[in-house]
Amino acid sequence: MILPLLMLIAAQDAPVDCDKADTQLDMNICAERDFEAADAELNRQWKITYARMRQDDGAYNQTRDRYDTSTDSAPALLESQRAWLKYRESYCIAESNRARGGSMHAMLYSTCMTDLTTARTAQLAEMIKEE
Secondary structure, X not given: OHHHHHHHHHHHHOOOOHHHOOOHHHHHHHXXXXXXXXXXXXXXXXXXXXXXXXXXXXXXXXXXXOOOOOOOHHHHHHHHHHHHHHHHHHHHHHHHHHHOOOOOHHHHHHHHHHHHHHHHHHHHHHHOOOX
16 A cells, blocks of 8 residues: 555656657656646736735825725735635536546646636736736
């Protein structure tokens, strides 16, 4: 039981050429790498967008009149991001479970996570895009 686990760990550390991935294990590893890269980009964009929202809230609040009861953008964005993270996880579990128990399951999960993460990164960038 421990030997297959050790083999899997060793295989994940082995260099894999993702342009030539031809085994399911290699495709799973490459899909995970793609997700890790997409998640890093999401985290980079999140910091930029959230900081901008906080900055804009601060500037707006200095000029806000006492009758303005609008909600600040940064807390709303943070709440939406937390909800989105839960959605992403749940959706990708459901999506990838069509191959539950099979060797493709990990690849489908990582691919789903990558696709949704890339789309969210674009949404976050669009939120602060100058018109």
